[in-house]
Amino acid sequence: MDKVTLLATIKEVVAPYTKNPEALATLNEDTDFIRDLKINSANLVDVVLDVEEKFNIVIDNDSMEKMINVRSAMEVVENKLAAP
Amino acid sequence: MRVVITGLGVVAPNGTGVPAFTAAVREGVSGIRYDPQLEALDFSCRIAGTPEVTEAMKLQYFDPLELKGFNSGAVLYGVMAGMEAWQDAGLPAGNAIQQPDWDSGAIFGTGSSGIDKMREAIYRMDELQVRRLGSTVVAQTMASGISAWLGGKLALGNQVTTNSSACTTGAESVLMAYDRIRAGKARRILAGSTTDGGPYVWGGFDAMKVCTFKNNDRPAAGSRPMSATATGFVPGAGAGALVVESLESALERNATIYAEIIGGHVNSGGQRNEGSMTAPNSEAVQRCIREAVRDAGIHPDEIDAINGHLTATSKDAAEVINWSQALNRSGEHFPYLNALKCLVGHCLSASGSIELVAAVLQLQQGFLFPNINSEDLHPEIAAIVPREKIPQQLIHQDLQVIAKASFGFGDVNACIILKKYKF
Numbered sequence: 001m002d003k004v005t006l007l008a009t010i011k012e013v014v015a016p017y018t019k020n021p022e023a024l025a026t027l028n029e030d031t032d033f034i035r036d037l038k039i040n041s042a043n044l045v046d047v048v049l050d051v052e053e054k055f056n057i058v059i060d061n062d063s064m065e066k067m068i069n070v071r072s073a074m075e076v077v078e079n080k081l082a083a084p
Numbered sequence: 085m086r087v088v089i090t091g092l093g094v095v096a097p098n099g100t101g102v103p104a105f106t107a108a109v110r111e112g113v114s115g116i117r118y119d120p121q122l123e124a125l126d127f128s129c130r131i132a133g134t135p136e137v138t139e140a141m142k143l144q145y146f147d148p149l150e151l152k153g154f155n156s157g158a159v160l161y162g163v164m165a166g167m168e169a170w171q172d173a174g175l176p177a178g179n180a181i182q183q184p185d186w187d188s189g190a191i192f193g194t195g196s197s198g199i200d201k202m203r204e205a206i207y208r209m210d211e212l213q214v215r216r217l218g219s220t221v222v223a224q225t226m227a228s229g230i231s232a233w234l235g236g237k238l239a240l241g242n243q244v245t246t247n248s249s250a251c252t253t254g255a256e257s258v259l260m261a262y263d264r265i266r267a268g269k270a271r272r273i274l275a276g277s278t279t280d281g282g283p284y285v286w287g288g289f290d291a292m293k294v295c296t297f298k299n300n301d302r303p304a305a306g307s308r309p310m311s312a313t314a315t316g317f318v319p320g321a322g323a324g325a326l327v328v329e330s331l332e333s334a335l336e337r338n339a340t341i342y343a344e345i346i347g348g349h350v351n352s353g354g355q356r357n358e359g360s361m362t363a364p365n366s367e368a369v370q371r372c373i374r375e376a377v378r379d380a381g382i383h384p385d386e387i388d389a390i391n392g393h394l395t396a397t398s399k400d401a402a403e404v405i406n407w408s409q410a411l412n413r414s415g416e417h418f419p420y421l422n423a424l425k426c427l428v429g430h431c432l433s434a435s436g437s438i439e440l441v442a443a444v445l446q447l448q449q450g451f452l453f454p455n456i457n458s459e460d461l462h463p464e465i466a467a468i469v470p471r472e473k474i475p476q477q478l479i480h481q482d483l484q485v486i487a488k489a490s491f492g493f494g495d496v497n498a499c500i501i502l503k504k505y506k507f
Contacts, residue, residue: 016149042219046152049218 013050017043029071087265090339091173091327093165094441097133097320097428109442112454114304115428116318125283129295131303133320133429134281156198156224161323162278166234169325177238184241187271191260192231193253195433198224199284230278242270250492253277254436259348261328272329276437281321308457309394309423310465317395320429324437341505343447347380353495364491366406373410376499384411387419391443391488394423395430401464408468418469426456436490443488447504452479
């Protein structure tokens with residue numbers, strides 16, 4: 001999956017959770033889920049579950065902890081998709 | 085310190101929102117309907133009172149994210165009724181509020197919360213999918229979920245808690261609010277109660293055979309308080325909410341005042357004598373009513389009307405006898421008597437608050453609503469209360485004082501004395 005598609009898919013997944021539509025509109029790899037998108041920290045687990053469903057992958061607890069911004073989320077997804 | 089009611093909200097089987105509910109109560113419109121799910125699950129009682137809530141109504145009170153994975157009747161009904169009451173009182177709601185209001189709290193009760201959500205979660209966990217529950221289970225199933233949701237939506241900074249005392253819950257919440265305001269610890273409290281509906285709440289009652297199973301073919305005639313042919317209650321669901329406020333605060337805000345709370349009492353029969361987990365100790369019931377009247381500083385003869393607990397079980401006659409003995413009034417001297425459960429069924433932990441909303445409207449607007457399905461009065465009740473004191477049609481009548489009582493499993497009682505507000 002190319003980066004543009006991956007970024008667009010993550011944007012789609014986080015959209016329902018963000019309290020900051022401006023930050024969503026300009027979402028990029030540096031966007032932080034809590035600081036920029038104002039996602040409630042309790043909802044981060046929901047974001048991860050939705051990412052799992054969207055890409056048909058399973059994200060382990062250690063990877064889940066890393067998913068605090070768009071860049072780390074993209075890395076986790078790319079690694080899982082690349083795994084045999 | 086005088087304490088008044090400045091806002092009302094309700095989600096009832098016969099009306100969602102105060103305007104629809106008021107019209108239904110005045111006209112004697114039943115909210116009891118045939119429930120195919122109860123038949124599919126082989127319940128004995130297949131009629132119930134379930135509030136009608138549309139998606140558009142939900143979106144008035146919840147944002148789309150909150151409704152993602154949402155499956156808690158108690159939180160749904162309670163938030164809708166609570167927010168309606170708060171806004172009705174002219175008080176602010178929503179994310180635009182920057183600071184908590186330290187003078188405002190919530191005491192909002194329930195018997196259970198989010199039983200359907202919990203069922204969903206249990207199935208998932210048993211399939212070894214606990215990690216897939218997401219973040220929504222706890223806030224929808226913790227007992228204090230309802231007060232927590234309201235506290236957040238209204239930025240409440242005073243006490244935010246949930247009380248629970250079976251079918252006394254709603255009346256108890258209002259009295260707890262009344263006590264806290266009288267003690268000077270809060271200026272206004274959003275009081276009320278809610279309950280989940282549906283088979284997983286009602287099943288236990290169905291199994292105890294306390295619900296009627298003889299009226300499945302005639303839902304609107306199925307809930308029959310005070311009737312000789314009463315054979316059990318019809319289960320219901322919903323929520324009622326009342327903004328309880330110090331008179332001083334209400335006057336400062338120039339708020340609409342619906343009624344004054346002039347006294348009340350809660351107690352328990354200790355499950356002694358004829359009292360048990362499921363049956364009331366009459367001595368305690370009478371004592372509760374008498375103490376409420378004493379607390380209100382009135383003579384029992386000043387009570388114009390009673391809004392009873394009266395569930396349509398075999399205990400209705402005992403309740404009427406208890407009122408009669410506690411107030412020392414019978415025959416033509418007995419007050420008017422209303423039983424809201426004829427229209428909404430028994431809304432369990434929400435019953436007290438929904439019925440209190442009706443009682444407040446009765447005082448404010450001056451009416452007695454039709455006691456439908458009481459055409460064949462129970463002889464033990466007819467021996468104490470004349471037919472004309474249990475109206476079957478709407479009666480316009482100025483009322484000064486209404487006594488409202490609720491009784492619950494665990495042998496617990498609550499009685500509130502409401503008075504028409506005069507400056």
